[in-house]
Amino acid sequence: MAHQVSVFAENKPGRIEKIARILAEAHINIRAITISSANGFGVVKILVDQPQKAFEVLREQGLPVYLQEVIAVVLEDTPGSLHRVAKVLAENGINVEDAYGFVVERGKAAILVIQVEHEPQAQSVLERNGFTLLSDEEIYRL
Amino acid sequence: MYWEKDVETMPREELYALQTARLQKTIQNAMRTPFYRRLFTQHRIHPEQIKTPEDLKHVPFTTKEDLRQGFPFDFLAVPLEEVVRLHSSSGTTGTPTVIYHTKEDLDRWTNQVARCLYMVGVRKHDVFQNMMSYGLFTGGLGMHYGAERIGALTIPIGAGNTKRQIWFLKHFKSTVIHIIPSYALLLSTIIRGEGLDPRKDFNLRIILLGAEPHSEETRRRIEDIYGAKAYNSYGLSEMNGPGGAFECLYQNGMHIWEDYYIVEIVNPKTLEPCPPGEPGELVLTTIFRDATPILRYRTRDVTALIEEPCPCGRTHRKITRIQGRTDDMFIFRGVNIFPMQVEKVLMGIPEVGSNYRIILERKDYEDTMRVEVEIKPEFFFGDLQKLERLRERIEAELKAEILVTPEVVLVEPGSLPTQEGKAQRVFDYRVL
Numbered sequence: 185m186a187h188q189v190s191v192f193a194e195n196k197p198g199r200i201e202k203i204a205r206i207l208a209e210a211h212i213n214i215r216a217i218t219i220s221s222a223n224g225f226g227v228v229k230i231l232v233d234q235p236q237k238a239f240e241v242l243r244e245q246g247l248p249v250y251l252q253e254v255i256a257v258v259l260e261d262t263p264g265s266l267h268r269v270a271k272v273l274a275e276n277g278i279n280v281e282d283a284y285g286f287v288v289e290r291g292k293a294a295i296l297v298i299q300v301e302h303e304p305q306a307q308s309v310l311e312r313n314g315f316t317l318l319s320d321e322e323i324y325r326l
Numbered sequence: 327m328y329w330e331k332d333v334e335t336m337p338r339e340e341l342y343a344l345q346t347a348r349l350q351k352t353i354q355n356a357m358r359t360p361f362y363r364r365l366f367t368q369h370r371i372h373p374e375q376i377k378t379p380e381d382l383k384h385v386p387f388t389t390k391e392d393l394r395q396g397f398p399f400d401f402l403a404v405p406l407e408e409v410v411r412l413h414s415s416s417g418t419t420g421t422p423t424v425i426y427h428t429k430e431d432l433d434r435w436t437n438q439v440a441r442c443l444y445m446v447g448v449r450k451h452d453v454f455q456n457m458m459s460y461g462l463f464t465g466g467l468g469m470h471y472g473a474e475r476i477g478a479l480t481i482p483i484g485a486g487n488t489k490r491q492i493w494f495l496k497h498f499k500s501t502v503i504h505i506i507p508s509y510a511l512l513l514s515t516i517i518r519g520e521g522l523d524p525r526k527d528f529n530l531r532i533i534l535l536g537a538e539p540h541s542e543e544t545r546r547r548i549e550d551i552y553g554a555k556a557y558n559s560y561g562l563s564e565m566n567g568p569g570g571a572f573e574c575l576y577q578n579g580m581h582i583w584e585d586y587y588i589v590e591i592v593n594p595k596t597l598e599p600c601p602p603g604e605p606g607e608l609v610l611t612t613i614f615r616d617a618t619p620i621l622r623y624r625t626r627d628v629t630a631l632i633e634e635p636c637p638c639g640r641t642h643r644k645i646t647r648i649q650g651r652t653d654d655m656f657i658f659r660g661v662n663i664f665p666m667q668v669e670k671v672l673m674g675i676p677e678v679g680s681n682y683r684i685i686l687e688r689k690d691y692e693d694t695m696r697v698e699v700e701i702k703p704e705f706f707f708g709d710l711q712k713l714e715r716l717r718e719r720i721e722a723e724l725k726a727e728i729l730v731t732p733e734v735v736l737v738e739p740g741s742l743p744t745q746e747g748k749a750q751r752v753f754d755y756r757v758l
């Protein structure tokens with residue numbers, strides 16, 4: 185099981201810079217970041233090497249922050265691999281609430297981060313179908 | 327339970343007789359001031375004509391502007407050597423207004439405040455941390471002397487300097503504080519930021535809220551944060567200051583001391599008396615003050631009289647919490663809105679933090695109203711849709727209250743400017 189850190193942020197210049205600076209000062213590495221926004225505000229989702237520590241330093245700065253369980257699936261960095269994951273999840277009736285990916289080594293491996301409603305169920309379905317899931321420690325070692 | 331049982335529970339007829347006697351004395355006294363001598367002559371009023379509270383209707387209203395123009399001595403009714411103190415309202419926008427007090431005036435005012443404090447349970451054994459500004463402003467000194475008269479240990483810490491406030495709260499285990507409501511909310515976030523719990527690490531039992539109108543929702547929230555009872559108070563320097571009206575233990579309206587004032591509620595547009603129970607502008611006449619008598623003073627504060635007897639046994643009537651000021655009301659798309667209405671809605675929503683502001687702008691000949699609302703970090707679960715639903719809910723609840731839909735923007739906690747004094751909530755940038 186992996187964790188991501190979600191931060192509430194207003195849509196205005198300097199918000200990402202602030203979050204990145206707080207994390208950099210705490211020597212936390214960002215593996216991936218995504219931003220979704222609506223009327224004047226948004227949620228920044230960050231995958232880091234030390235999620236618990238990131239959560240604490242952001243909270244100390246008074247930011248609304250939440251530590252959330254997500255599934256990090258290892259994919260081959262080749263065409264069609266995303267489709268295989270999506271197909272397995274769809275066939276098992278698992279609804280993906282949010283997803284984003286990043287490449288670890290060009291042409292070799294990518295990580296897909298997914299957020300689903302029933303985490304344990306999704307996890308066992310994916311493992312049964314031969315996918316490798318990463319824990320916080322494994323993400324740390326990336 | 328009463329500081330002065332005979333006066334506080336005086337039958338209404340006797341209270342009326344007392345008011346009549348004191349009014350007659352006040353009118354005689356007012357005739358010693360240049361302002362009222364002029365006013366009575368101009369309007370051909372004979373002082374003997376004004377005998378009962380009903381007769382006051384023949385006297386024109388006195389406004390803040392009159393007080394300003396009467397600077398410095400037009401309202402002074404005693405020789406200056408009899409005056410022992412003056413208080414003055416901030417003169418940031420021109421001439422200040424000044425209220426003078428004789429030694430006896432101060433003694434009566436102190437008694438008035440002691441009466442209020444005793445009513446909500448402040449006793450000799452209490453430690454009273456007075457977090458209002460001392461000096462020309464009446465909030466600090468006024469409450470200070472009342473608390474001392476009861477015999478409470480009174481800490482004249484004054485306003486601001488949040489770290490020191492917290493240090494005193496912690497080390498002297500203050501049981502009573504006197505504080506501006508918006509500052510009470512701000513203070514709590516700083517207390518928590520220092521790793522302290524306002525319910526567990528302090529010994530507060532009574533919170534006196536003053537100097538700023540606030541909603542019932544704000545009061546409940548403050549009580550919840552500090553784990554203490556919070557009481558609303560009302561006062562203005564022209565009418566002495568704190569102690570003018572105060573809630574009793576029933577927390578349902580503020581008793582206004584009718585042995586000190588004659589109370590009227592008028593429609594701010596027509597200046598005619600409002601029917602009983604209907605909100606309007608509070609108009610007060612001092613009847614127990616020598617140095618600066620003021621007749622029919624337009625307070626600009628909007629409230630309503632509660633005529634029903636109070637279960638506490640006091641016969642002095644109550645006013646509802648101040649619903650706004652006739653001069654802080656703003657008009658948006660033709661609708662009259664008091665900032666208090668917005669506050670009431672926001673403070674009733676648990677996900678909303680303690681700070682907010684209202685911004686009015688005009689873009690392309692169209693007015694916009696934006697309400698910026700801080701969210702509480704503990705209600706954030708990383709979910710954008712939930713936030714959007716919260717935003718929509720705030721918009722809908724505001725619309726139900728003020729009848730127009732403002733644009734609601736959620737902002738990060740601590741991102742809106744804070745003030746240690748009265749909070750400015752409305753920023754009107756509309757230019758005609």
Ligand SMILES: [Zn+2]
Pocket residue numbers: 574575576581636637638639640
């Ligand atoms: Zn009462």
